[in-house]
Amino acid sequence: MIDTKNIKEEFLRYTSNYNPENERIKAKINHTMRVARKLQGSC
Amino acid sequence: MLGNCKGLANYLNLSGDYTNLAIAIGYFHDIGRFEQIRIANTFSDKESKINHSEMSVKVLFENNYIRKFIKDSCYDQIIKLAILNHNKSSYDIGFDNLSEKEALFTKIIRDADKLDIFYTITDPNRSMESIFWYSDWDTKEINKDIIKFFETNHYIDYSQINNNADVITTYYAYIFDLYFPITLQLIKEHKYLDILTQRICNKFTSPIVHEQTKQLLEICHKYFTKK
Numbered sequence: 001m002i003d004t005k006n007i008k009e010e011f012l013r014y015t016s017n018y019n020p021e022n023e024r025i026k027a028k029i030n031h032t033m034r035v036a037r038k039l040q041g042s043c
Numbered sequence: 044m045l046g047n048c049k050g051l052a053n054y055l056n057l058s059g060d061y062t063n064l065a066i067a068i069g070y071f072h073d074i075g076r077f078e079q080i081r082i083a084n085t086f087s088d089k090e091s092k093i094n095h096s097e098m099s100v101k102v103l104f105e106n107n108y109i110r111k112f113i114k115d116s117c118y119d120q121i122i123k124l125a126i127l128n129h130n131k132s133s134y135d136i137g138f139d140n141l142s143e144k145e146a147l148f149t150k151i152i153r154d155a156d157k158l159d160i161f162y163t164i165t166d167p168n169r170s171m172e173s174i175f176w177y178s179d180w181d182t183k184e185i186n187k188d189i190i191k192f193f194e195t196n197h198y199i200d201y202s203q204i205n206n207n208a209d210v211i212t213t214y215y216a217y218i219f220d221l222y223f224p225i226t227l228q229l230i231k232e233h234k235y236l237d238i239l240t241q242r243i244c245n246k247f248t249s250p251i252v253h254e255q256t257k258q259l260l261e262i263c264h265k266y267f268t269k270k
Contacts, residue, residue, distance in 0.1 A: 002063035004070075007112045011070045018077045024086060027173070028076050034159045036069035039151070040062070041050025 008036070051155055054225040064118055068125045068152045071112070075099030087176070088130075099126045125149045129156055133220050134198070150222040157217050158226055161235040164214060164242075171246045175207045182208035184251040194262055208252050211243055215259040218266060227270055236263055 011032070018025050052062035075098025076086060083091030100123050103109045109119065125148040128136045133153075138146050164174045172178075185208045193199055197219035199212050215236070221227055230236065240260045244253045 001115065002060065002067055002113055002118070004063050004066045007067050007070050010112050011074070014074065015077060018081060022080070024080060025077065028073060028080075028086070031159055031163065032070060032073050034162065035072070035152075035155050036066050037050070038155050038158055039050050039052050039065045039069045041053050042048045 004036075004040070051151065051158075051223070051225065055151070055223065064121065065148060065151050065155075067113060067118075068122055068148055069155060071099060071103060071122060072096070072126050072129045072152050072156065073099060074102050078102060094130075096127050096130050121145050121148050125152050129153055132201075154221050154223050154226040157221060158229060160214075160217065161230055161233070161239075165233075165235050165238040171242060175210050176204075177207045177210070180207055180247070182206045182247070182252065183249045185209055185211060185255045190255060190258065193259070197262075197266070208247065208249070208255075211252070211256055212259060214239060215263055218263045224270065227267070231267060236260055 012029075015025070015029050020026065050062075052065045057065060073095065075093075075095045078098055078101075079088075079091055079093045079095050080086055083093060085091050086095070088094050103112075103126075104119070104123065109122070110116075113122075121144055124141060124145045128149040129152045136149065138149075141149065163169055186203060186205070189199065189203050189209055189212050192203075193212055193216060197216070199216040201213070204210055204213065218227070218230070218236070221230075237260070240256055243256045247253065247256075
């Protein structure tokens with residue numbers, strides 16, 4: 001059983017350890033979120 | 044016209060568990076990027092000498108961090124291989140050595156990643172400087188050998204890329220490195236290549252680069268009509 005809500009939360013917890021003000025880091029987080037969304041769909 | 048709300052997993056008719064596995068790999072595939080930029084202050088694998096997919100696997104599997112995300116270890120091998128293969132040249136993957144499921148999830152993350160790269164490079168809010176690799180924009184032409192090789196083989200030898208004009212070819216080559224018809228369909232539907240061509244022609248001043256870029260677009264359009 002894979003809980004994607006938990007995975008998203010853990011991913012965001014992990015990335016919060018890196019400088020959120022860094023535009024490149026922000027862009028990479030956004031890329032990952034979009035890839036996950038493209039796989040999941042929005043409805 | 045395809046609906047916007049369906050994800051790639053739906054189009055591929057994956058079961059619930061496999062849909063969630065695909066989404067999980069989506070979250071994991073670049074997780075090594077954050078250590079890469081912390082260590083080397085760059086996302087370039089070449090400059091940092093850090094293969095970011097190997098770093099992603101290290102982050103997840105060293106000290107069993109993966110168990111914080113997924114309790115069950117039965118998907119570990121699929122996850123590892125999909126991540127390790129997501130940024131390889133298609134010629135280096137060796138699909139024959141992968142199980143059916145390992146190959147499927149490798150293909151899924153490669154297509155999803157590229158689909159978002161097309162979104163990124165055509166996003167008007169993203170500067171061209173953040174998309175291209177070099178700081179020098181005064182390039183007069185794309186290396187003709189790269190175009191010739193691309194036209195014949197639909198493939199780019201990355202070792203030949205030496206300036207921003209050459210980098211243009213890498214984005215058009217992605218079209219030939221997709222696995223699922225739906226991905227190509229979505230790229231067509233969003234007109235990503237036309238938008239990219241326009242952005243390139245606006246950024247590069249050389250008329251030769253403009254002509255060469257249109258030539259690359261034409262090669263891709265010919266491929267689209269065959270698909």
